[in-house]
Amino acid sequence: MKKIVLREDEMPTRWYNVVPDIPNGLLPPLDPETLQPIGPEKLATVFPMSLLEQEMSQERFIDIPQEVLEVYKIWRPSPLVRATKLEEALGTKAKIFFKNESVSPVGSHKPNSAVAQAYYNKREGVKRLTTETGAGQWGSALSLATSKFGMECKVYMVRVSYDQKPYRKFIMQAYGGEVVASPSMDTKTGREILTSDPDTPGSLGMAISEALEDASSRSDTNYALGSVLNHVVLHQSIVGLEAKRQMEIAGEFPDVVIGCCGGGSNFAGLVAPFVPDYLEGKKIEFHGYEPASCPSMTGGKLAYDSGDVAMMTPLLYMYTLGHNFVPPGIHAGGLRYHGMAPIVSALVREGIVIPKAVHQLECFEAGILFARTEGIIPAPESNHAIRGAIIEAMKDPNEPKTILFNLSGTGVIDMPSYDNYLTGKLSDYAYPQEQIEAALARLPKIG
Amino acid sequence: MKKIVLREDEMPTRWYNVVPDIPNGLLPPLDPETLQPIGPEKLATVFPMSLLEQEMSQERFIDIPQEVLEVYKIWRPSPLVRATKLEEALGTKAKIFFKNESVSPVGSHKPNSAVAQAYYNKREGVKRLTTETGAGQWGSALSLATSKFGMECKVYMVRVSYDQKPYRKFIMQAYGGEVVASPSMDTKTGREILTSDPDTPGSLGMAISEALEDASSRSDTNYALGSVLNHVVLHQSIVGLEAKRQMEIAGEFPDVVIGCCGGGSNFAGLVAPFVPDYLEGKKIEFHGYEPASCPSMTGGKLAYDSGDVAMMTPLLYMYTLGHNFVPPGIHAGGLRYHGMAPIVSALVREGIVIPKAVHQLECFEAGILFARTEGIIPAPESNHAIRGAIIEAMKDPNEPKTILFNLSGTGVIDMPSYDNYLTGKLSDYAYPQEQIEAALARLPKIG
Numbered sequence: 001m002k003k004i005v006l007r008e009d010e011m012p013t014r015w016y017n018v019v020p021d022i023p024n025g026l027l028p029p030l031d032p033e034t035l036q037p038i039g040p041e042k043l044a045t046v047f048p049m050s051l052l053e054q055e056m057s058q059e060r061f062i063d064i065p066q067e068v069l070e071v072y073k074i075w076r077p078s079p080l081v082r083a084t085k086l087e088e089a090l091g092t093k094a095k096i097f098f099k100n101e102s103v104s105p106v107g108s109h110k111p112n113s114a115v116a117q118a119y120y121n122k123r124e125g126v127k128r129l130t131t132e133t134g135a136g137q138w139g140s141a142l143s144l145a146t147s148k149f150g151m152e153c154k155v156y157m158v159r160v161s162y163d164q165k166p167y168r169k170f171i172m173q174a175y176g177g178e179v180v181a182s183p184s185m186d187t188k189t190g191r192e193i194l195t196s197d198p199d200t201p202g203s204l205g206m207a208i209s210e211a212l213e214d215a216s217s218r219s220d221t222n223y224a225l226g227s228v229l230n231h232v233v234l235h236q237s238i239v240g241l242e243a244k245r246q247m248e249i250a251g252e253f254p255d256v257v258i259g260c261c262g263g264g265s266n267f268a269g270l271v272a273p274f275v276p277d278y279l280e281g282k283k284i285e286f287h288g289y290e291p292a293s294c295p296s297m298t299g300g301k302l303a304y305d306s307g308d309v310a311m312m313t314p315l316l317y318m319y320t321l322g323h324n325f326v327p328p329g330i331h332a333g334g335l336r337y338h339g340m341a342p343i344v345s346a347l348v349r350e351g352i353v354i355p356k357a358v359h360q361l362e363c364f365e366a367g368i369l370f371a372r373t374e375g376i377i378p379a380p381e382s383n384h385a386i387r388g389a390i391i392e393a394m395k396d397p398n399e400p401k402t403i404l405f406n407l408s409g410t411g412v413i414d415m416p417s418y419d420n421y422l423t424g425k426l427s428d429y430a431y432p433q434e435q436i437e438a439a440l441a442r443l444p445k446i447g
Numbered sequence: 448m449k450k451i452v453l454r455e456d457e458m459p460t461r462w463y464n465v466v467p468d469i470p471n472g473l474l475p476p477l478d479p480e481t482l483q484p485i486g487p488e489k490l491a492t493v494f495p496m497s498l499l500e501q502e503m504s505q506e507r508f509i510d511i512p513q514e515v516l517e518v519y520k521i522w523r524p525s526p527l528v529r530a531t532k533l534e535e536a537l538g539t540k541a542k543i544f545f546k547n548e549s550v551s552p553v554g555s556h557k558p559n560s561a562v563a564q565a566y567y568n569k570r571e572g573v574k575r576l577t578t579e580t581g582a583g584q585w586g587s588a589l590s591l592a593t594s595k596f597g598m599e600c601k602v603y604m605v606r607v608s609y610d611q612k613p614y615r616k617f618i619m620q621a622y623g624g625e626v627v628a629s630p631s632m633d634t635k636t637g638r639e640i641l642t643s644d645p646d647t648p649g650s651l652g653m654a655i656s657e658a659l660e661d662a663s664s665r666s667d668t669n670y671a672l673g674s675v676l677n678h679v680v681l682h683q684s685i686v687g688l689e690a691k692r693q694m695e696i697a698g699e700f701p702d703v704v705i706g707c708c709g710g711g712s713n714f715a716g717l718v719a720p721f722v723p724d725y726l727e728g729k730k731i732e733f734h735g736y737e738p739a740s741c742p743s744m745t746g747g748k749l750a751y752d753s754g755d756v757a758m759m760t761p762l763l764y765m766y767t768l769g770h771n772f773v774p775p776g777i778h779a780g781g782l783r784y785h786g787m788a789p790i791v792s793a794l795v796r797e798g799i800v801i802p803k804a805v806h807q808l809e810c811f812e813a814g815i816l817f818a819r820t821e822g823i824i825p826a827p828e829s830n831h832a833i834r835g836a837i838i839e840a841m842k843d844p845n846e847p848k849t850i851l852f853n854l855s856g857t858g859v860i861d862m863p864s865y866d867n868y869l870t871g872k873l874s875d876y877a878y879p880q881e882q883i884e885a886a887l888a889r890l891p892k893i894g
Contacts, residue, residue: 001455001456002455002517002520002521003455003520005452005454005455007452008448008449008450008452009448070449071822073449073450074449074528074821074822074823081521085595103550105822105823105824105857105859106859107859144822147818147819147822148532148822166862166863166866167614167859167860167862167863170862170863170865170866170869171824171859171862173865173866173869174815174818174824174858174862174865174869175818175819175824176819368621371594371621371622372594372622372623374521375518375521375552375591375594375595376521376552377552377618377621377622410552411621412552412553412554412614412618412859412860413614413859413860415613415614415617415618415621416613416614416617418617418620418621419613419617419620422617422620422621
């Protein structure tokens with residue numbers, strides 16, 4: 001068998017919530033004004049109650065609504081694949097498996113949460129969602145999701161991506177999403193930024209601020225976030241739940257589980273369902289691969305910090321480079337975030353997740369090898385996971401270990417980055433630690 | 448069930464060759480110099496013997512080599528999906544099923560033949576393949592296929608696409624393919640064209656001539672064609688063989704089978720395995736949808752004609768607009784070919800396939816409706832099939848008929864065409880019949 005494919009009726013019907021299983025638990029999000037734990041009533045202006053309940057939930061399993069399962073079936077269950085040709089090319093005795101989340105209609109794992117978020121908002125009477133997007137993976141996932149539930153969607157897309165990476169903008173529009181370059185004239189925040197700096201390339205932080213302002217100002221509108229938060233990790237757990245069942249069918253249990261880490265959602269989604277096995281004493285490692293150019297776990301510190309530049313979000317207890325950190329523009333879009341999901345951060349704190357940093361050239365090299373052996377061009381983000389799998393397989397090529405990684409997305413909508421790599425336009429860049437320390441020194445002092 | 452998914456061990460292990468079942472058979476290809484039936488020895492300079500045997504075969508079933516099946520398993524078997532949300536949006540009692548060939552790593556059905564062609568060439572000692580490509584679907588499929596068998600690949604890509612649609616060029620390069628804009632300085636043909644017209648946008652006809660010259664001039668190199676020929680249709684029959692089995696599992700038999708038609712390969716691949724049912728008297732219709740801007744079946748005539756502008760290919764007996772026909776540039780790339788596969792042409796001649804022409808605006812409208820209901824953005828080519836399915840479903844919305852169409856590709860690598868549609872830059876265009884007649888009058892006189 002090359003692939004293990006589950007039938008639709010074998011798809012998990014409950015998400016797994018890892019929060020109650022994290023030793024020493026999570027610290028609560030704080031109100032940025034009072035620095036006290038934030039209550040759901042304050043967040044309810046931009047989030048539906050059902051998602052806030054999931055955000056705070058201590059239940060281990062939460063039913064997936066039938067309406068969400070129906071949309072998942074457009075592409076789920078996703079295949080688990082044995083990368084036999086990659087193994088042969090490496091000359092390793094390791095078995096390398098990957099969970100193929102690139103098969104969704106927008107080419108990434110992002111719809112796993114987008115569909116759930118759109119559903120719960122719709123059920124609570126919300127007609128319109130706003131969000132921010134960088135390269136466009138999350139924006140296209142949310143546009144797909146809102147189209148399935150007859151909702152409107154407005155995406156604030158970082159201007160430099162809006163201008164230079166039009167394909168995902170067009171994908172959002174094909175699904176009926178409204179896309180504007182951020183900063184835009186549509187919000188007070190955007191107008192102020194444009195007044196002082198008309199030629200700004202924009203940033204994710206600015207786009208978050210605009211999307212939040214829009215959602216706060218309209219009663220029919222909520223806001224949706226594609227990573228970092230607990231309910232996003234919950235929804236992504238379907239990745240690991242399926243993979244675990246598929247590994248069982250293959251007669252395997254992974255020695256190492258690997259994913260790339262930006263905000264942490266695809267990594268946590270794959271890893272979380274295996275955490276109880278770890279806690280029961282099973283021999284299993286979890287490796288989170290982040291770019292050396294944006295090393296929140298390996299270069300940052302665990303602290304309360306804001307999710308956006310304007311400090312409109314609650315303060316989250318997470319590994320962070322400081323919310324003013326601006327990673328170099330040329331590196332993998334989806335991994336350019338200053339913070340790490342509180343769930344992943346807590347797993348790192350407890351020594352359960354081992355963080356690793358890799359450089360982009362070695363990641364693209366791994367991606368090209370993967371394309372020419374396994375036939376699939378990976379997303380630049382996913383190349384970090386592939387690099388990790390190769391490192392693990394080659395530590396001792398004679399050791400017959402079992403490796404599982406998450407192929408979080410396809411590269412075919414991101415081909416200019418491969419062209420930049422193949423034509424020698426990319427270089428490695430490790431963020432200077434002193435600059436990181438300086439950014440961290442500006443964090444709010446809490447406790 | 449939303450999708451019917453076969454297990455890998457349920458995948459067909461033989462292709463079906465419809466040629467022996469076509470009433471009154473096919474007329475042989477002719478040597479363009481002698482106008483006599485062309486022998487395999489002349490074609491053997493650019494094709495391997497095993498493919499030439501398949502081209503002439505009268506066997507109904509041909510085993511799929513194990514090595515080809517292994518590569519197919521990267522994405523095959525492909526899903527059969529019930530388009531329930533499209534049905535609901537239309538308010539029809541028809542059941543609409545689609546075979547989802549968009550799931551391959553390059554986003555189309557093209558690898559079904561590319562993988563087989565690369566394999567047979569490799570087996571006969573060929574080290575390098577050349578081909579032409581327009582928008583790049585076929586070139587990317589062949590680059591994927593050659594990478595799987597450790598072969599080199601050189602793709603002559605029509606210059607206007609090379610410059611304006613770089614994503615598929617980058618995909619070919621990621622797989623290790625060499626891509627040049629055609630006309631190029633790498634061939635005598637290319638140099639001559641560039642000398643007389645340095646700013647030519649290129650054409651598929653010029654690119655075919657360059658690829659053929661390259662393959663003819665090197666003993667280690669053969670040529671590969673992505674549509675039209677009998678062996679391509681043979682390889683694509685896996686689409687229909689799987690779909691037939693999946694329809695049986697769904698407890699259905701189609702009243703109408705629909706596909707878009709450019710060279711005819713995806714359409715014939717889906718339709719062929721159902722032709723024996725038709726011949727046994729079962730009630731089933733086959734509708735081939737072509738663009739009104741390039742109407743080979745509905746506007747052309749059945750005649751011997753060349754496959755390329757330079758008349759280097761054998762003369763094929765097919766519906767054609769004349770090999771000098773130049774369709775308008777803006778229309779769906781994959782359907783801009785002057786001829787139609789001899790197999791499809793013969794099925795039209797016998798009244799088994801019913802040809803239809805549609806305009807591009809109604810096709811994009813159908814594609815947008817499909818994206819917003821079924822969640823998948825179709826290739827512009829596939830929109831012609833979706834339009835056909837909608838026409839059929841809405842003839843009498845109260846008739847509970849069963850419709851099956853081929854979703855031959857994804858649109859996510861072709862998004863600028865959707866942007867052109869959504870921003871009002873496209874218009875309908877029916878090629879004037881008098882211009883077609885004039886082009887046809889220039890065809891060689893045979894028999």
